[in-house]
Amino acid sequence: MKLYDNLIDVTARELEKAQGKVFSYEKVPGWKCLDNTEFIMQRDAALELGSVGLPSVNYTCVTTSGKIADDEIVVYGKDISEINGPTAFARIVILETGDLGEDEDQEKAFQAIRNLEFVRYHVFPEGYMVRVSSQSNQEQVRIAKSALKKGINFAGVGAAYISKYKELEQVKKVRVIFITEKELVEALLPNADKVDAITKTLTHILDGLPTDCGHCSMKPVCDEVEGMRELHLGKNKK
Numbered sequence: 001m002k003l004y005d006n007l008i009d010v011t012a013r014e015l016e017k018a019q020g021k022v023f024s025y026e027k028v029p030g031w032k033c034l035d036n037t038e039f040i041m042q043r044d045a046a047l048e049l050g051s052v053g054l055p056s057v058n059y060t061c062v063t064t065s066g067k068i069a070d071d072e073i074v075v076y077g078k079d080i081s082e083i084n085g086p087t088a089f090a091r092i093v094i095l096e097t098g099d100l101g102e103d104e105d106q107e108k109a110f111q112a113i114r115n116l117e118f119v120r121y122h123v124f125p126e127g128y129m130v131r132v133s134s135q136s137n138q139e140q141v142r143i144a145k146s147a148l149k150k151g152i153n154f155a156g157v158g159a160a161y162i163s164k165y166k167e168l169e170q171v172k173k174v175r176v177i178f179i180t181e182k183e184l185v186e187a188l189l190p191n192a193d194k195v196d197a198i199t200k201t202l203t204h205i206l207d208g209l210p211t212d213c214g215h216c217s218m219k220p221v222c223d224e225v226e227g228m229r230e231l232h233l234g235k236n237k238k
Contacts, residue, residue: 003198004061007191008094011061014187015177018076023155025071025174030163031156034124038144046148047080049141050089055185058132058139059192060093060117068096068173071166073158077180080143080153088182091139093120095165096173110202112170117199123164125157137192154178 050056078087095116100109120132127147131140143152158176165174179185 002063002065003202004195005063005065005067007194007198008061008063008067011092011094011177011188011191014184015074015076018181018184020074020076020177021079023073023075023158025073025159025162028073028155028159030159031128031152032126033160033164034126037124038126038129040127040129040142040144042142044144044146045142046145047083047141047143048086049083049143049180050139051086052140054086055088055090055182055189056138056140057090057185057189057192058092058120058137059195060095060120061195062095062097062100062113062116064097064099066096068094068175071162071174072176073155073162074175074177075154075180076178076184079155080148081151083180087180088185089139089141090177090179090185090188092177092179092188093161093165094175094177095171097170098172100170113199113202116165116168116171119165119168120161123161125152125160127152128157137189137196 097112097116100112120130123130125147127144127150129142129144131142132138133140158178161176162174165171179188
């Protein structure tokens with residue numbers, strides 16, 4: 001699965017412009033998670049990340065190309081305990097998986113990708129309320145005063161996400177990236193739209209999109225994304 005590899009590389013190049021703090025998943029205790037979403041009232045909140053009026057973005061990229069050496073959490077900008085007020089926010093996940101079998105069963109591979117994306121809706125760190133907008137690719141987080149007093153940090157939250165992802169047998173390595181630097185968040189905003197475009201194109205291909213590239217609305221995506229055209233044509237040969 002190389003469809004997202006270019007976006008992974010673009011993300012990496014942007015992140016190289018800043019200094020990140022790297023935490024090994026093996027050495028970080030995961031923050032306690034609950035069974036369901038915890039609603040945190042504003043009066044009980046200590047911080048708002050990615051709040052209205054500030055840039056916020058979330059996206060997930062899947063690869064089988066060996067781009068991740070270790071399970072890790074990377075933080076760019078201030079950690080939770082260092083934030084004093086509303087701030088820009090991004091959470092990006094890069095997943096290294098085993099072969100998803102797209103050459104043999106594209107529908108199954110696509111469903112595997114969707115299942116990986118849905119993991120983010122099933123992680124409930126205590127005192128860390130997430131509000132996700134799938135339409136705008138924004139992710140807003142409200143952090144409870146009680147969690148701040150207990151020492152919540154991005155490393156622990158990231159470890160909780162990694163633990164959940166690794167419950168899926170396809171997942172080999174996970175990198176969870178948190179960003180609170182406004183300029184860096186803004187630079188990464190376009191990537192989320194491109195991830196969406198790839199996913200929507202996959203949906204159209206599996207629905208039997210015609211192979212007349214000259215009249216196809218998804219042609220720009222196929223032209224840009226390595227492997228997309230081959231996947232498209234391969235689907236229509238079957």
